[in-house]
Amino acid sequence: MSSIPAQIPAYIDANAKAFVDRLARAVAIPSISGDVNNRKDVFAMADFLEGELVKLGVSVKRAKLGKQVLDGVELELPDAILGTLGSDKAKKTILLYGHFDVQPALKSDGWDTEPFVLTEDPETGRLIGRGSSDDKGPVLGWLNAIEAYQKSNVEIPVNIKFCFEGMEESGSEGLDELIEAEAKAGGYFHGVDAVCISDNYWLNTRTPALTYGLRxxxxxxxxxxxxxxxxxxxxxxxxxxxxxxxxxxxxxxxxxxxxxxxxxxxxxxxAPLTEQEKARYVSLDYSVSDVEHSAGAKVALSDDKATVLMGRMRxxxxxxxxxxxxxxxxxxxxxxxxxxxxxxxxxxxxxxxxxxxxxxxxxxxxxxxxxxxxxxxxxxxxxxxxKPWVADPDHWNYEAAKRATKAVYGRAPDLTREGGSIPVTLTFAESLGVNVLLLPMGRGDDGAHSTNEKLDKSNFLQGSKLLGTYLWEVAKS
Ligand SMILES: [Zn+2]
CATH class of the missing domain: 3.30.70.360 (Alpha-Beta Plaits)
Structure with a gap:
């Protein structure tokens, strides 16, 4: 089968301004899940996302997740947004997960710009704003890719299920139960062939990555x-x-x-280290100075790159x-x-x-x-x-993402494991019994939970192409 039709990535480049504008509208909604005063904004963000999905022909179902008590106040949990695009029995079905809530941010925390005003730095090409990289950029990246298919009159080669939540930064309350229930026969996610989550980062600022493990x-x-x-x-x-x-x-x-x-x-x-696994760490595009750069001091535990990486990943x-x-x-x-x-x-x-x-x-x-x-x-x-999670990085789901990375970035991705946790990954893997792929859009220096969070504009656009190309490649697997 052929590679992705050229008009799809071309559409993304041609519509860069509209896509950045849409990201700006999303960032402008301060959907902080951990703050009682912003709960209405998390709901507003759900409405915004639902509206954008509906425009693309996605049939949306809002899932109620119950209530929580936050700072002594009883609150409605933000709805999860479930969606379906396509139900062709001959095609694979891929489940996409992302989240539309964000970490708190105040200008006085040390931001150089207003955190909820997406600000483009013309010198660096950075799109600065809370949620730009975690996780509104990647969530909208899926929408950019789907729009590019549709406007290019190219049939999307897979069925898509969406699961977007508004509580990820606050422990994903209520989501495990929803996923487990919907994974059962007759449930919304039943019959999904693989899962793809774009909600983490490259190891560095240079090399695209696929992530197959979490601690x-x-x-x-x-x-x-x-x-x-x-x-x-x-x-x-x-x-x-x-x-x-x-x-x-x-x-x-x-x-x-x-x-x-x-x-x-x-x-x-x-688990014992195999030679094959060890070789992956040796080949990663990473140096001890990268860890020292992100730590802000020369304090690495070892001078050996593979030792440092294994300390974080395995x-x-x-x-x-x-x-x-x-x-x-x-x-x-x-x-x-x-x-x-x-x-x-x-x-x-x-x-x-x-x-x-x-x-x-x-x-x-x-x-x-x-x-x-x-x-x-x-x-x-x-x-x-x-619990920790690890997936098979040679599974067809990963092979598709490797080919997509090659097509968009002209190079093979780093195969990484993360030192942190994204608990929903394990819930998807265990309740659906399918392979889960973490396919990051942003770079290692995006500062997801920090001040001046950013997403490089090139990562937003190339990343949208990557997600679109992944959908193309995974259909071939
Ligand atoms: Zn996130």
Whole structure:
């Protein structure tokens, strides 16, 4: 079969201004899912997106997700937008997921421009605005691609199902249940052949990427309590067991300064590294200076590129995040805190799961705490957990995306795994039992949750072509 008709990418170039304008209209809606005051904007964004989908002939179904309590206020969860375009039995059906909510943003956070006004920097070609890259640009990229097919009078070679949500930045509340229900026989997503999600980033600023793995997480809070109230060190120092001292002793037993996890058995659960997998890390377009550039200092754990990459992508990590209840203000207060809670998490990789790791962590904390011979008490909570995910990067869904990348960018994509989590990926993979592809549009320096979030205009346009070409290529698989 032939490659994608040239008029489709040409249409995207010719309509660049209209597409950027549409992205500007989307960015102008401050659809912050985590703020009570912006819930109406998340609904407004759902209306906007529904309107744009309907213009393309998509039949849309709004799915109610129930209610939530946020900051003491009961709120309606934003509707998920489900859509169908095409139902030809002879074609494959591809499910596209994206989200239309965004992280909070205030100019006073340090933005150079108004966060909800999409601002094009003529010098760099950056489109700056909250949601430009995460995830309004990619969501509209699908619409750009579909419009290009239609206006070019080229039949879209696959059936498309859409699942766009407005709660991704706030834990995707309600979505797992919806996906699981709709994956069953007779459900909206039943019969889907593969899933494609455009909601992550290239590893760097140069090379397109496909992502086939995500780490999971187990997040812990350990609380040590003793005295009935905060004490004065001049009165009680060296006379009582101090919770802070116990906590520091305990937290120091979790991980070494070079990143090795000290909890027995946790590293043993990691799937062995194969030569084939190792070769993928060696070949990635990435250097230790890239990690140092994004960290803003020369602090990489290793000088070896593959070691650094594997540390983020295929090995677990344990990070100490903070201590609640500790004295943290300026000055020299001589307090002995009565109760302190340490927070740490482990990023999980196959074959670890929260169910296998949590018991090891809890048993270890208890045994190390017992060695302290303290009269304080320890309690352990798991704040949240999620399993890791990995897909087969040689599946036809990935092969299609590799060919599409080659066609649009003239080069093979990096095959990456991410250190973070996109929990819905695993929900799609498990409940539908099909391959899930992460096909990023933006670059590694887009600053998704940060100030001055941007999407390079070239990534928006080339990315729209990439999504369109992927639809073409996946039909051939
Ligand atoms: Zn996102």
């Amino acid at each position: 999971g997480i187990s997040y812990y809070k350990i609380t040590i309590a003793g005295p009935a109230r905060d004490l004065h060190s001049g009165v009680f120092g060296r006379t009582v067991h101090e919770p802070m001292t116990d906590l520091i002793a305990l937290m120091s037993k979790l991980v070494t300064p070079s990143g090795d996890i000290l909890v027995p058995g946790v590293e043993d659960l990691v 090995y677990p990590s344990l990070s100490l995040h903070g201590i609640e209840g500790a004295f943290s203000a300026p000055g020299a207060k001589t307090v002995i805190p009565a109760k302190v809670s340490g927070k740490f998490s482990i990023r999980l990789v196959p074959d670890q799961t929260p169910a296998t790791v949590d018991p090891l962590v809890i048993a270890y904390l208890k045994s190390e705490f017992a060695k302290l011979n303290t009269k304080n008490t320890l309690s352990i909570e798991n704040l949240h957990g999620g």
